[in-house]
Amino acid sequence: MVTTGTNIRVTIDQDVSSKDSNEGDPVSASLAAPIVVDGSVVIPQGAKVSGKVTEAKSAGRFKGNAELAITLTSINVNGKRYAIQTSTFTDASKGRGKRTAEGAAIGAGAGALIGALAGHGKGAAIGAGAGGGAGVAGAALTGDRDVTIAAETKVDFRLSRNIEIQQK
Numbered sequence: 613m614v615t616t617g618t619n620i621r622v623t624i625d626q627d628v629s630s631k632d633s634n635e636g637d638p639v640s641a642s643l644a645a646p647i648v649v650d651g652s653v654v655i656p657q658g659a660k661v662s663g664k665v666t667e668a669k670s671a672g673r674f675k676g677n678a679e680l681a682i683t684l685t686s687i688n689v690n691g692k693r694y695a696i697q698t699s700t701f702t703d704a705s706k707g708r709g710k711r712t713a714e715g716a717a718i719g720a721g722a723g724a725l726i727g728a729l730a731g732h733g734k735g736a737a738i739g740a741g742a743g744g745g746a747g748v749a750g751a752a753l754t755g756d757r758d759v760t761i762a763a764e765t766k767v768d769f770r771l772s773r774n775i776e777i778q779q780k
Contacts, residue, residue, distance in 0.1 A: 613648055614654055618771040619682065619698040620698060622661050624761050630680040630705075631670045631758040639682050644765040644766050654777050660688040666700055678705040684769050689777055697770035702759040705757045757764050 622641035625751060647655040663684040671678035681702040686693050761767065 614771060614775045614777060616771055616774055618647060620647065620661075620769045620771060621762060622663075622684070622769070623769055624763055624767060626763050627760055628665065628680065628682060628759055629760040630668050631680040631760075633665045633666055633668040633680065637665040637668070639665060641684075641767075643687070654779075655687065655689050661763045662665050662686045663698075667702070671705060671750055678758045679703070682761070682767075687780050688773075692778065694775050694777065695777075696771065696775055698771055699771060699774040701761075703759045703761065705746065 621644040623644045625640040625642065628637075628639055640660070643655060643657055643659040643661055645655045646653045661684050664684050665681070667679055667681035669677070670677040680704065681700050683700045684696055684698040686695050689696075714744055
């Protein structure tokens with residue numbers, strides 16, 4: 613018997629991303645290290661493991677965090693599939709709200725300076741508006757803030773319910 617709390621380390625087989633995945637999508641992996649109970653290998657390294665995406669939230673365009681969560685649902689041992697319950701692995705990115713505001717402020721300041729040099733007071737107001745817009749666009753278009761678990765990544769889970777493995 614593999615008991616609750618046992619660490620299960622898997623290698624993810626394919627990229628899983630908050631941008632491209634949906635809740636319920638399948639995740640395939642393989643056991644990265646054997647599971648040993650009382651000195652005997654109960655589940656060999658390389659055993660196929662299945663899981664699912666439990667949350668996938670892409671980053672918002674101007675604010676909001678990207679979030680991605682996966683859990684394991686089954687493992688194949690000696691040709692037999694066993695349902696399992698594990699902890700959830702979650703990853704998240706930071707929102708863009710502050711970065712967008714900073715980009716707008718920097719753009720507005722630069723635009724106001726250029727406008728003031730070119731056309732005095734009225735030019736400064738026009739330059740600030742144009743520069744602010746450019747700053748927002750620049751902040752929104754730079755950086756990839758979605759969360760991805762790349763293929764070949766090792767991820768740790770904890771068993772949350774005992775599983776009884778039939779030995780040959």
